[in-house]
Each structure stands twice: as C-alpha cells, then as structure tokens.
Amino acid sequence: MKKILSLGLLCTTILLSQAQAASTPTVSGVFEKTVHAFAENHAPLGQIPASDLLNQPVAGIDEETGFLKVQTPKGLVLVARAAVTTTMTAAAPRETSCSYIGTLAASGTGSSSGFASNCKAGAR
Amino acid sequence: MMVMFWIVYKFFDPLSLESATKNSSAQFFSAITAPFYGLSSPRSHQRVAVVTINDPTLQQFDAALPLSYQRQVFILRQILEADPAAVFVDFRMAYEHTDESLSLFQSVLDEAKSKHIPIFFARGEEGQDQIHLLPPLRNVESYSNALETSSAYPLLFEEGNAALKEDEPSQEETRKPEANAAFDVYRSLCTSTWSGQCGSFHEDDFRRPMMIQWGLHVDPAQTQVSSLANSPRNICAVPFSGGFFCRSIVQSFTLGFRAFWGSSRDYEVGHAYYPLTIGAHQLGERGLGTPAGSPPLSHLLKGRAVFYGTDIRDQHDDTVLPFLGRVPNVVLHAMAFDNLVTYGNHYFHEPSEVEFGHGVHIGQAEICEFILWLIFTGWMAFKFYYSHPEVPRGHGAKLRHDIRRKSRDFLSLSLSVNALVPAIFCAALAAFDLSHQPTLLNGMDEALLYVCLFLVLLGTLVLLRRSAQRSQPEEAEHAHGPEESEAEKAEKFRLGFWAHLALLTSLTAIVFALNELFIQWPNADWIGFILLWLAVGESCESTGFVLTFVNFLNRRSHALTSERVPNSESSSQ
Structure with missing residues (x-):
C-alpha cells in the first residue's frame, strides 16, 4: 500500500511540475546572435549568446526598466523585451513612451531628425 | 546684344548666378507654398505612412544596423497584420547576410500576396548599374532614386536607361516600365484596389519628373505617436488647429518673410515630417494618452501605403531640401506618393524638353523665357530708339507715341476704374x-491670397500713375527746350525706382499665381529671369553695367550705329 501511495505521489509531483513548466513562459526566439544582458541590480553583463536564452523560462518583468527577467543556467539576467520573442500570452499594448516628433533640420549641415526620445520631465 | 546677355546668363551660368538664384529662391517659394499644401485635399495625409528604424528603435530592439532578416521579417509581419494598402521596403538587400538567407522573406511575400497587398523592395538608384535583388525579392524590386540634380523626383525611367539586362528572362518583355518607389506603389494601387479612386490612370501622364511639394502640417494621428512640444513651429503643426498665427496665409507670410531674408537657415526653424511617421518599435504599443486596452499604433497603418526605411542620425540616406533641410529618403518617397495622391496627374513637374536634333534639347521653360525676354528687350530697344528726337518719324515713332498716349490715358482715369482691371x-x-x-x-x-495679389497689383498701379503724372509736366517743359544729353534723355524714360520694383513684384506675383494654377513648373526656374529683367531697367543708364557690357561688344559695329542713330557717342560713354 505504501508503495502504491509513494508511486501516486511521485506521479502527481511529476504531473504538477510538468503542468507548471508548461504554464511558465519561455524565450521562444531571438533576433540577433547575441543579446545585451544586465544583472538584477542593472549592472551590465555584456553580450550573451542567443543560445543561452532560447527556451529558458521568463521569471517576470523588471518593474523599473520594463526588461524581461530570464532564468539562464548561469543565473537570472535582464534583457530588452523587444530583443526576444516569448511564449507569454500577448498582453494588452502598453502606452508608447513619450518621444518628441522628429523635426527637419533647416540647415543643410544639420543632421536629420529621427525621433528624439525622453520628453522633458512630466511630459509622458 | 540683350539676347546674348540672356544666353550667357542662362546657359553659361557665370559665377553660378543663375543656379545660385534658383537655389535661394526655391527656399522662398517652399516657404510660402508649404503652409497650403494638402489643406484642400481630403485624401492628402490619409493614404500614406512611414515606419522608420530610428535611434530609439535600435535602442529598444537592442540591435544595430543592418538588422537581422528575422527582425525585418518580424516588423514586416507587424505591418502586414495592420492591412496596409501597400508596402515599400527602403532597405537595399542586394547581398545576403552570411548567416541568414533571404528566403526568410518568402513568408512575408506569401502573406502580402494572400492579402492582395502590393509589396516592393528597394533595388537602389537607377542608372548606377545596380544589380538585381536576389530571389525571392527579385520580382518585387523597385528603384529608390532620391532627387536629381534639378531637384526633381523621377517617377518613370526611360526604357533606354532601364533597359532589360542581357540575362533577363524573356518573359519579362511584358514587364511594365521601370519606376521609382513612389510611382511603383501608386501604379500598383491605381491598377488594382484603388482603381476607382485614381480616376482614369494612364502611365504616360507620369513621365515627367516630379517637383515634390512639401507641407508643414503633420498627420492629425501623429499626436498619438509622438509629442509636438519640442518646437515652437509645431504649435501650428496640426492642420486647422491653433489660432490666427497658425492660419496658412499668416504662416505663408511669416515664413516667406524669413526665407526672403535668409533667416530660415537657423537650426531652430524645424518642421515636422508631413506624412504620419511611426518608429518600428512603437507598432505594438498603444498611442500616447490613449486609454488602456486601446489598439496598438500599427492599426493606424490600415489602408495606407506604408514606406518602411531608416531615419538614423548622420546616415547617408537623406536629402537636403530647400527651406526644410535634411529629410530621410524614406520620407521623401512617402511625400512623392502623397503628391501623387493629392494632385493625380496634375502634379508639379519639370517642363518638357524640345528635341532639336544632334543631342540638342531645350526645356520649354527656357523657350518660354527666351520669348518673353525677346518681347521685353525688344520693347526696351524700341522705346530707346524712337525716343531720340533725330530719329526719322515713321510708323515706329507713331506706334510708340500711340502706345504711350493710350497708357497715359488709361493711367489718368480715376483709380477705381484703373483698379477694375486687376480686380477682374x-x-x-x-x-x-x-x-x-x-x-x-x-x-x-x-x-x-487673391486679395493680396490684388493689393500688390493695385499698389503698382498707384506708383505707375504717380510716375506718369510726374513725367507729364517734365516732358512738356522740355518739349521745346535746349538739346538734352542722351543720358538725360534716357533717364527720363526710366520708371521711378519704387514703380520699377513694384512692377517686378507684380509680375512675379502674376506669374506665380498663373504657374500654381495652370503651368505647374518649378517656381524657382523663372525667378532668375525676373531678376534679370531688373537689370534691364538700368540698360538706359549711360553708366550702367548692361549698357557698358553691350557697348563693349558693340564697339566694332560702332560706325554703323553712328550712321543710323546720330549722336550715339554720348550714349556709349
């Protein structure tokens, strides 16, 4: 009887862990060969190979930077959200960050505009 | 001699007088016309959008150029999901990355095909021996020329220039003529999903290169994408918003005034791009100030022709425009497309050229200028010759007298009667x-605008009336007086300075209005000619540059001239 109970418990544990693994989002794709990574305290870790991230679980989102927390064999790293694709359920679109509209530089020697990010404080 | 003077000025362009005048006057004309662009067209703005890879995009993507094909495919899929009308990709993918295959784009092409969305990939500049794109992009390539040296944007390329290469498959004999980005997109839409909106579309109507007209207003949806608070100019950026100072006529005057005096070269005088411009990184985000749950910004692309390219600072993919400054070429293509949507086949264009054989071809604008120049200078010479008292009386003298009397009679009528002509x-x-x-x-x-034109013409009339009134008693006084010197005589036939200047301004205003309405040639082409006519005014001055120049050339035929026009020595001093 004890053996049967132990086997049942083992099976339940395995099934639960499988179910949990299935619900945990993972990194499904990477656009470049390497990705810039940061430690949890936002210290730069340099570039890590894309293969280190593929299929690794996403542990969450860093509130301060909006970066993804990815659990890799070498530890938890933060990467830019747009640098990878994940199996996370598509969330509702977040509000775009405030950027100034590009203005044409009237001077022929001036550089072209591009969007300039970081609107002044208070203007989101 | 005056004709020769014109030829030297026009075709030999000494000290770049002609070209420099064109460039600087193009700034002025851009300044006064840009506030009006698109405001009277319900379709302008609404049919075009630009998606750019810009500095913040690279930052957010944690990427550098060139982007990986995977990334490009991801972005193009986002664009296609929004159901645009068409897509032009302004990235030249002539060579394959070492670790990726262009076949990744096949899925994008398949999706575009299944949704009936025309898609094109930039091949580079026509005429630069650009190689064809590799499969699978070979069949969807399009040229991506920027402006020519004449500042015109080519739409179609002559078949001789864009001849099919020897290695082209024979089935391509039925291919359409090679086109530039904006026209390829426009043509594909007008012959398919937009056939009802383009009216009767004939490719031959678009052979002349386009003089792109620029607008200063942003797409109203731009405020969802970015903030307008960084430039004082952008206060007026949203069409029909702002107060009195944002009205297009007020903007036209203020910008025209600044451009006239060259102060538009300040860095601060920036204007936003006319077409809706979205950073690629923003496509999946909702708009600024929109409530949670709003659709992503990519939904703004629905039904528009999307031009996708780069807007990176200091990259070599931009064009310097008069008055507006540097513009990324992807925005240039989008703006050319908006011109096609706004004007159809009545777009502003370069004048056609007339072929004289042996490789000699002269533009219609030059021919038109030449004829006008002949008329003006002929009139000046006619007046000058028959003004001399010792010239035998005949038909010419009588004609001159009649014209003068009639113009005086007209100017002596009441001002309200005079004003009827410009008013009508x-x-x-x-x-x-x-x-x-x-x-x-x-x-x-x-x-x-037409009220302003009327006021300019009225002001000129007033000055001409005063000039005529002043010269009348002087003429009577000197009619039987002592012999005048030639210089004094000539001086008498000059208009007053302000009247002459006003006449030039009026002429400029009239030609500008007629050109905008009917001819639609580049305005800057004829402004040099108007300024040259200013020089004619001094042709009657004995010490003037023109007469000195003419006399220098005329020295050899001096004896002959003396026989026909007595006392010519004094005029050549």
Missing part, C-alpha cells in the same frame, strides 16, 4: 481656383 483678373483666378478645390476647408485663406 484676381476674381477670375480666385473663382477658377476655388471651383477646382475638392474641399473648401481652407477656402478663406486661399481667397485671401
């Missing part, structure tokens, strides 16, 4: 213009 002229132009506007949203400002 301006009213006719305004009626024609407004009746051809698809919408009268900006009708008040358009009408005010």
Whole structure:
C-alpha cells in the first residue's frame, strides 16, 4: 500500500511540475546572435549568446526598466523585451513612451531628425 | 546684344548666378507654398505612412544596423497584420547576410500576396548599374532614386536607361516600365484596389519628373505617436488647429518673410515630417494618452501605403531640401506618393524638353523665357530708339507715341476704374481656383491670397500713375527746350525706382499665381529671369553695367550705329 501511495505521489509531483513548466513562459526566439544582458541590480553583463536564452523560462518583468527577467543556467539576467520573442500570452499594448516628433533640420549641415526620445520631465 | 546677355546668363551660368538664384529662391517659394499644401485635399495625409528604424528603435530592439532578416521579417509581419494598402521596403538587400538567407522573406511575400497587398523592395538608384535583388525579392524590386540634380523626383525611367539586362528572362518583355518607389506603389494601387479612386490612370501622364511639394502640417494621428512640444513651429503643426498665427496665409507670410531674408537657415526653424511617421518599435504599443486596452499604433497603418526605411542620425540616406533641410529618403518617397495622391496627374513637374536634333534639347521653360525676354528687350530697344528726337518719324515713332498716349490715358482715369482691371483678373483666378478645390476647408485663406495679389497689383498701379503724372509736366517743359544729353534723355524714360520694383513684384506675383494654377513648373526656374529683367531697367543708364557690357561688344559695329542713330557717342560713354 505504501508503495502504491509513494508511486501516486511521485506521479502527481511529476504531473504538477510538468503542468507548471508548461504554464511558465519561455524565450521562444531571438533576433540577433547575441543579446545585451544586465544583472538584477542593472549592472551590465555584456553580450550573451542567443543560445543561452532560447527556451529558458521568463521569471517576470523588471518593474523599473520594463526588461524581461530570464532564468539562464548561469543565473537570472535582464534583457530588452523587444530583443526576444516569448511564449507569454500577448498582453494588452502598453502606452508608447513619450518621444518628441522628429523635426527637419533647416540647415543643410544639420543632421536629420529621427525621433528624439525622453520628453522633458512630466511630459509622458 | 540683350539676347546674348540672356544666353550667357542662362546657359553659361557665370559665377553660378543663375543656379545660385534658383537655389535661394526655391527656399522662398517652399516657404510660402508649404503652409497650403494638402489643406484642400481630403485624401492628402490619409493614404500614406512611414515606419522608420530610428535611434530609439535600435535602442529598444537592442540591435544595430543592418538588422537581422528575422527582425525585418518580424516588423514586416507587424505591418502586414495592420492591412496596409501597400508596402515599400527602403532597405537595399542586394547581398545576403552570411548567416541568414533571404528566403526568410518568402513568408512575408506569401502573406502580402494572400492579402492582395502590393509589396516592393528597394533595388537602389537607377542608372548606377545596380544589380538585381536576389530571389525571392527579385520580382518585387523597385528603384529608390532620391532627387536629381534639378531637384526633381523621377517617377518613370526611360526604357533606354532601364533597359532589360542581357540575362533577363524573356518573359519579362511584358514587364511594365521601370519606376521609382513612389510611382511603383501608386501604379500598383491605381491598377488594382484603388482603381476607382485614381480616376482614369494612364502611365504616360507620369513621365515627367516630379517637383515634390512639401507641407508643414503633420498627420492629425501623429499626436498619438509622438509629442509636438519640442518646437515652437509645431504649435501650428496640426492642420486647422491653433489660432490666427497658425492660419496658412499668416504662416505663408511669416515664413516667406524669413526665407526672403535668409533667416530660415537657423537650426531652430524645424518642421515636422508631413506624412504620419511611426518608429518600428512603437507598432505594438498603444498611442500616447490613449486609454488602456486601446489598439496598438500599427492599426493606424490600415489602408495606407506604408514606406518602411531608416531615419538614423548622420546616415547617408537623406536629402537636403530647400527651406526644410535634411529629410530621410524614406520620407521623401512617402511625400512623392502623397503628391501623387493629392494632385493625380496634375502634379508639379519639370517642363518638357524640345528635341532639336544632334543631342540638342531645350526645356520649354527656357523657350518660354527666351520669348518673353525677346518681347521685353525688344520693347526696351524700341522705346530707346524712337525716343531720340533725330530719329526719322515713321510708323515706329507713331506706334510708340500711340502706345504711350493710350497708357497715359488709361493711367489718368480715376483709380477705381484703373483698379477694375486687376480686380477682374484676381476674381477670375480666385473663382477658377476655388471651383477646382475638392474641399473648401481652407477656402478663406486661399481667397485671401487673391486679395493680396490684388493689393500688390493695385499698389503698382498707384506708383505707375504717380510716375506718369510726374513725367507729364517734365516732358512738356522740355518739349521745346535746349538739346538734352542722351543720358538725360534716357533717364527720363526710366520708371521711378519704387514703380520699377513694384512692377517686378507684380509680375512675379502674376506669374506665380498663373504657374500654381495652370503651368505647374518649378517656381524657382523663372525667378532668375525676373531678376534679370531688373537689370534691364538700368540698360538706359549711360553708366550702367548692361549698357557698358553691350557697348563693349558693340564697339566694332560702332560706325554703323553712328550712321543710323546720330549722336550715339554720348550714349556709349
């Protein structure tokens, strides 16, 4: 009887862990060969190979930077959200960050505009 | 001699006088016309959008150029999911990355095909021996030329220039003529999903290169994408917003004034891009100030032709435009497309050229200038010759006397009668213009333009009347007086300085109005000619540059001239 109970418990544990693994989002794709990574305290870790991230679980989102927390064999790293694709359920679109509209530089020697990010404080 | 002077000025361009005048006057004309662009067209703005890879995009993507094909495919899929009308990709993928295959784009092409969305990939500049793109992009390539040296944007390329290469498959004999980005997109839409909106579309109507007209207003949806608070100019950026100072006619005057005095070269005088411009990283984000749950910004691309390219600081993919400054070429293509949507086949274009054989071809604008120049200088010479008292009386003298008497008679009528002529002229132009506007949203400002034209003409009339009144008693006084020197005589036939200047201004205003309404040639082409005519005014001055120049060339035929026109020595001093 004890053996049967132990086997049942083992099976339940395995099934639960499988179910949990299935619900945990993972990194499904990477656009470049390497990705810039940061430690949890936002210290730069340099570039890590894309293969280190593929299929690794996403542990969450860093509130301060909006970066993804990815659990890799070498530890938890933060990467830019747009640098990878994940199996996370598509969330509702977040509000775009405030950027100034590009203005044409009237001077022929001036550089072209591009969007300039970081609107002044208070203007989101 | 005056004709020779014109030829030297026009074709030999000493000290770049002609080209420099064109460039600087192009700034002025851009400044006064840009506030009006698109305001009377319900379709302008709404049919075009630009998606750019810019500095913040690279930052957010944690990427550098060139982007990986995977990334490009991801972005193009986002664009296609929004159901755009068409897509032009302004990235030249002539060579394959070492670790990726262009076949990744096949899925994008398949999706575009299944959704009936025309898609094109940039091949580079025509005429630069650009190689064809590799499969699978070979069949969807399009040229991506920027402006030519004449500042015109080519739409179609002559078949001789864009001849099919020897290695081209024979089935491509039925291919359409090679086209530039904006026209390829426009043509594909007008012959498919937009066939009802383009009217009767004939490719031959678009052979002349386009002089792109620029607008200063942003797409109203741009405020969802980015903030407008960084430039004082952008206060007026949203069409029909802002107060009195944002009205297009007020903007036209203020910008024109600044451009006239060259102060538009300040860095601060920036203007936003006319087409809706979205960073690629923003496609999946909702708009600024929109409530949670709003659709992503990519939904703004629905039904528009999307031009996708780079807007990276200091990259070599931009064009310097008069008055507006540097513009990324992807925005240039988008703006050319907007011109096609706004004007159809009545777009502003380079004048056609007339072939004289042996490789000699002269533009219609030059021919038109030449004829006008002949008329002006002929009139000046006619007046000058028959003004001399010792010239035998005949038909010419009588004709000159009659013309002078009639013009004096007209100018001696009351001002209100005189004013009827410019009033009728301006009213006719305004009626024609407004009746051809698809919408009268900006009708008040358009009408005010003609009021301004009338005031300019009226001011000139007043000065001419004063000039005529002043010369009348002087003429009577000297009619039987002592012999005048040639210089004094010549001086008497000059208009007053202000009258001459006003006459030039009026002429400029009239030609500008006629050109905008009917001819639609580049305005800067003929401004040099008008300025040259200013020089004619001094041709009667004995010490003037023109007469000195003419006399220098005329020295050899001096004896002959002396026989025909007595006392010519004094005029050549």
